[in-house]
Amino acid sequence: MRIGLLTDGGYPYATGESRLWCDRLVRGLPQHEFDVFALSRSADQEQRGWVRLPDRVGRVRTAPMWTHPVDARHAGRPRGLAGRIATGLGRAYGRRDRLRFTTHVKALVGAVCEGAEADGAAAGRFADGLYGLAELARDRGGLHRALLGETTVRIVEGACRAPGTGRTVHSATVPDYLGFVAELDRVLRPLSLDWYDGDGLGAVDLCHAASGGAAALPGLLAKRFFGVPLLVTEHGVPLRAHYLAAPEAPLSAPVRALLANLHGLLASEVYRQAALITPGNTHVRRWQERFGADRSKLRTVYPGMDAERFGAVGEGADEGGPGTLVWIGRIEPAKDLIALLHAFTEVRRAEPDARLRIFGAPVRAGEGDTYLAHCRALAAQLFPDEAADAHAVGDNPVTFEEIGGPEVPDLAEAYAAGGVVVLSSVVEGFPISLVEAMFCGRATVSTDVGAVVEVVGGTGLVVPPRNPRALADACVALLRDPERRARLGAAARARALELFTVEQNLAAFRGIYLDLVGHAPARWTTAEDPHDPAGPPRPFATPPEAHVLGALPPGPVAPAPGGIPDRVPSWAIGVEGVCAGAHGAGGGDA
Numbered sequence: 001m002r003i004g005l006l007t008d009g010g011y012p013y014a015t016g017e018s019r020l021w022c023d024r025l026v027r028g029l030p031q032h033e034f035d036v037f038a039l040s041r042s043a044d045q046e047q048r049g050w051v052r053l054p055d056r057v058g059r060v061r062t063a064p065m066w067t068h069p070v071d072a073r074h075a076g077r078p079r080g081l082a083g084r085i086a087t088g089l090g091r092a093y094g095r096r097d098r099l100r101f102t103t104h105v106k107a108l109v110g111a112v113c114e115g116a117e118a119d120g121a122a123a124g125r126f127a128d129g130l131y132g133l134a135e136l137a138r139d140r141g142g143l144h145r146a147l148l149g150e151t152t153v154r155i156v157e158g159a160c161r162a163p164g165t166g167r168t169v170h171s172a173t174v175p176d177y178l179g180f181v182a183e184l185d186r187v188l189r190p191l192s193l194d195w196y197d198g199d200g201l202g203a204v205d206l207c208h209a210a211s212g213g214a215a216a217l218p219g220l221l222a223k224r225f226f227g228v229p230l231l232v233t234e235h236g237v238p239l240r241a242h243y244l245a246a247p248e249a250p251l252s253a254p255v256r257a258l259l260a261n262l263h264g265l266l267a268s269e270v271y272r273q274a275a276l277i278t279p280g281n282t283h284v285r286r287w288q289e290r291f292g293a294d295r296s297k298l299r300t301v302y303p304g305m306d307a308e309r310f311g312a313v314g315e316g317a318d319e320g321g322p323g324t325l326v327w328i329g330r331i332e333p334a335k336d337l338i339a340l341l342h343a344f345t346e347v348r349r350a351e352p353d354a355r356l357r358i359f360g361a362p363v364r365a366g367e368g369d370t371y372l373a374h375c376r377a378l379a380a381q382l383f384p385d386e387a388a389d390a391h392a393v394g395d396n397p398v399t400f401e402e403i404g405g406p407e408v409p410d411l412a413e414a415y416a417a418g419g420v421v422v423l424s425s426v427v428e429g430f431p432i433s434l435v436e437a438m439f440c441g442r443a444t445v446s447t448d449v450g451a452v453v454e455v456v457g458g459t460g461l462v463v464p465p466r467n468p469r470a471l472a473d474a475c476v477a478l479l480r481d482p483e484r485r486a487r488l489g490a491a492a493r494a495r496a497l498e499l500f501t502v503e504q505n506l507a508a509f510r511g512i513y514l515d516l517v518g519h520a521p522a523r524w525t526t527a528e529d530p531h532d533p534a535g536p537p538r539p540f541a542t543p544p545e546a547h548v549l550g551a552l553p554p555g556p557v558a559p560a561p562g563g564i565p566d567r568v569p570s571w572a573i574g575v576e577g578v579c580a581g582a583h584g585a586g587g588g589d590a
Helices: 019-028 043-048 095-114 120-140 150-161 174-187 213-226 238-244 253-273 282-290 308-315 337-350 367-382 411-416 432-439 452-456 468-479 482-499 502-519 576-585
Strands: 002-008 033-040 057-064 206-209 230-234 276-279 321-331 355-362 398-401 418-423 443-447 461-463
Touching: 002 019, 002 213, 019 502, 033 213, 095 120, 095 150, 095 253, 120 213, 120 253, 150 174, 174 253, 206 213, 206 502, 213 230, 213 253, 230 253, 230 502, 276 282, 276 502, 308 411, 308 432, 321 337, 321 367, 321 411, 321 432, 321 468, 337 355, 337 367, 337 468, 367 398, 411 418, 411 432, 418 432, 418 468, 418 482, 432 443, 432 452, 432 482, 443 452, 443 468, 443 482, 452 461, 461 468, 468 482
Parallel strands: 002 033, 002 206, 033 057, 206 230, 230 276, 321 355, 321 418, 355 398, 418 443, 443 461
Antiparallel strands: none
């Protein structure tokens, strides 16, 4: 079958989230053909290019969400962007179209101002406005000129001042209206793409969105216009990311409140329309249920990870440095290395020979560099260089290292460097570094955030976040008990191999694809209405077992006097004697 893979800021680009997972999915299911529909998020991402695509990727259509639509025609790779904004600015609307536009924007913005937690009627008005704008964009070549016009600003102003809006939204001023309209235009840009035709998303058998939010928006329209079933996979929580992310330009409280409502309503509509939702863990699943996902549509599928690269360490007899703690990850405030360093002071009091090796790099320039410098300064303050005498070079028990050097050439060697792997985060989604440590057969100490408890099970120690004393006590307990470390490490590796491998992930989606397409309503090839049987059904519109070899007889088969059909299907020609013999043998008073 043909799968439409929908991505936002990831595959097929060489940078971005879900890039590796999408590549493994496409390469691991060779029986299917994939068309990729990708939204890019920055000029840098465009310039870094694409990963090498396998042969089973049929078409790639991309659209930049980071630039003004006028410039989109000139942005992207030298090969050109196949999926551009439909006409850049869109055509000027006539009187009837202006009325359609105003009606739909009022419905959508009114629901947004009421909030994502308003009654079901608000969600219905949001959906009506969204699909009405999508149909207008398809008919008239885009929304950009109208969305950034004075009409939209006045509609936002009226909706914010309407009775029943929250105090924060009600306090919005003219700069807030303008700021929200600009963000609304950015969120709704996928409505103006030229992907919604018989050669685009109308040609696929199933849309698979690699995340919610903007990536799933084209899938909503494919279902609306062509009846294509939608599958949504979320390894993180895009809605939560919108709440926590620091925008490039500071936004006022009213604009942030409006955007939170907008993304909440969009998420609820995506969950309502999806045929199936596959959260990457229970933590994500709880967020989805909070925003209206039907439990009957939810199926947890853990993201697959490559266990082979950690096999030598996991199966080896080396238990690493018996007195060494290892931390691996992106150095950023959410990882709470400050608490880890304070906890290590307690560890050193109990185990004077203990060492802490921190492997990582700043997540991005600026904030990450500042946080790393702060951590280095704190480590130097808490642990002055220790020397055996006045003439020896001091040695600090805490080191900050990067993977790829002569001592630690790869990631597996970093995990092998210690006997205990520590995770000290205060915010976490699916803890990838924890799973990698489990593949390596290492005992772990983690904070109870995100999906940590679900991943670890009973194979590691879990303590409350922001509690250095509890973190230190757990580390000391494992450092002093090598037999317990070995037992936990072996159990952790067995659990990871059972639940978190690429193979289990691919097996799950192999079955999901067949199940969804097999149960989807029949779609027809020549009619405008996808459910109007004016032409032959599309392939995979019915389950494979519904097809029989050869042509069926044009009418009902009437039995002959002897009980044998007068007409035999073409696939049974040549075996009439067998059938007759079987019929005769089966006679009697059975």
